[in-house]
Structure formats: structure tokens, C-alpha cells
Amino acid sequence: MLDIHSHILPAVDDGARNAEETARLLSQMKNQGVTAVVATPHFYPLGSVLDDFLELRATAAKEIAELCRESGITLFLGAEVLYYGGIGNSEDVKRLAFGGKYMLLELLGLKKIDDKVTRDISALKYDLGITPIIAHVERYARYSGYKKLLPLFENGDALCQINASFFTSKHETRAVKKLVSRELVSFIGSDCHSSVNRPVTLDKGISALRAISARQTRIIIQNGENLKEELMSFEK
Numbered sequence: 001m002l003d004i005h006s007h008i009l010p011a012v013d014d015g016a017r018n019a020e021e022t023a024r025l026l027s028q029m030k031n032q033g034v035t036a037v038v039a040t041p042h043f044y045p046l047g048s049v050l051d052d053f054l055e056l057r058a059t060a061a062k063e064i065a066e067l068c069r070e071s072g073i074t075l076f077l078g079a080e081v082l083y084y085g086g087i088g089n090s091e092d093v094k095r096l097a098f099g100g101k102y103m104l105l106e107l108l109g110l111k112k113i114d115d116k117v118t119r120d121i122s123a124l125k126y127d128l129g130i131t132p133i134i135a136h137v138e139r140y141a142r143y144s145g146y147k148k149l150l151p152l153f154e155n156g157d158a159l160c161q162i163n164a165s166f167f168t169s170k171h172e173t174r175a176v177k178k179l180v181s182r183e184l185v186s187f188i189g190s191d192c193h194s195s196v197n198r199p200v201t202l203d204k205g206i207s208a209l210r211a212i213s214a215r216q217t218r219i220i221i222q223n224g225e226n227l228k229e230e231l232m233s234f235e236k
């Protein structure tokens with residue numbers, strides 16, 4: 001299984017504080033059948049220097065390379081990039097893509113999802129050649145204009161990621177049920193930050209999802225496997 005959303009790199013963002021914490025998160029992943037993980041530390045484009053971020057990320061990845069090898073989990077380097085107006089025209093963000101063309105994009109903090117936002121997301125795909133994976137879509141279900149995201153998922157302009165913890169929480173939103181019943185969810189991620197407070201709960205999340213739709217669950221797991229293969233051959 002591939003975990004496409006994680007904050008396992010030590011001391012890069014509000015995720016793992018140190019390598020010991022990374023080791024605990026990797027052990028949770030291993031126990032839940034994860035064989036590959038994309039590290040997606042937060043990148044805030046308006047408050048950070050891209051070169052500094054990439055250097056910090058590379059150093060942290062080197063620090064945990066041995067831990068990953070020991071746990072048999074293949075590490076890929078990505079980022080969880082916070083949306084800003086005009087991101088679709090920013091050549092720089094290509095450097096945050098993983099597998100040469102995927103980017104985890106979060107929309108938190110937006111007052112409204114309007115045409116400008118959806119145009120930007122489409123521009124990432126069609127102007128910059130980056131496939132945006134929208135992080136934890138469940139969190140935007142109550143945003144004004146949320147429904148404008150749906151055509152993006154239907155057309156494949158963007159891919160939809162839901163956090164595993166959502167499926168085991170008591171928050172039931174009709175919006176996510178609709179995504180699942182229409183099989184518009186491409187990936188499930190742990191979005192783990194800490195082995196205690198925000199741990200890896202992919203196993204429980206997947207079981208809960210399977211009870212809603214076995215078919216959507218199979219698709220999600222297969223998408224993860226396919227992406228893992230793609231990322232591995234990209235890195236060769």
C-alpha cells in the first residue's frame with residue numbers, strides 16, 4: 001500500500017519532531033501494510049523560500065534513509081503545497097512535484113472556492129503539466145463553492161485525496177459519501193503528524209471505507225499500487 005500524504009520527515013514542519021518519532025510512524029505504517037510513502041511536508045509559498053525548503057527536505061530525508069530501508073518502506077519526496085492565487089502560472093512549483101508531475105495541494109484558509117481557484121487548479125494540469133492531488137477534500141465540504149471541485153475530479157483535471165482518519169471519525173458528511181458513491185476518490189492518506197496525536201490509521205480507515213464501498217476501496221488501493229510503480233520507475 002502507498003501512503004500519499006504524510007508528515008514523517010523529522011523537524012521540517014509540524015509533523016515528526018525528530019528521527020525517533022519518524023521511526024515510530026514508520027513502524028505504524030509497516031504494521032498496516034504500507035510499502036511506500038510520499039513525504040509531504042507543508043510548503044507555504046508566500047512565507048517560505050523554495051530553495052531553503054528543498055534543502056531542508058533533502059537533509060531530513062537523508063537522516064531517515066536508513067530507517068526507511070530497515071522498515072522496508074520506499075520513501076518518495078513531495079510536499080503539501082498551500083494554494084495561493086496564481087499558483088497555476090508559477091513555473092517554480094514544478095520543483096515541488098513528485099514523480100515529475102504530481103503535487104499535493106491544500107486549499108485550507110480559502111473563503112470561497114470560485115472559478116478563479118478552479119481555473120488555477122486546471123492551469124496546473126494543462127499549463128504546467130502537474131496533476132494536482134487535492135489534499136483532505138473532506139475539509140472543504142462546507143466551504144462556499146465546494147461543488148465547483150467536483151467537475152475537476154470528474155474530468156481528471158485534479159485527483160481527490162481523503163484522510164483515513166475521516167472514515168473512522170464521527171463526522172459524517174454527505175459530501176464525502178457522494179464522492180465515494182461516485183467513485184471520485186483517488187487516494188486515501190494517513191496525513192500522520194505524530195505517532196500519538198495524529199497517528200497512522202490507514203488500516204482502520206480502509207476497513208471503514210470498505211464497509212461503505214468495497215469497489216471504491218479496491219480502486220483506491222489499486223491507484224496507490226499503480227502510482228507506486230510509476231514513482232519507482234520515474235526514480236530509476
Ligand SMILES: [Fe+2]
Nearest residue numbers: 005007080191
Ligand atoms: Fe497534511
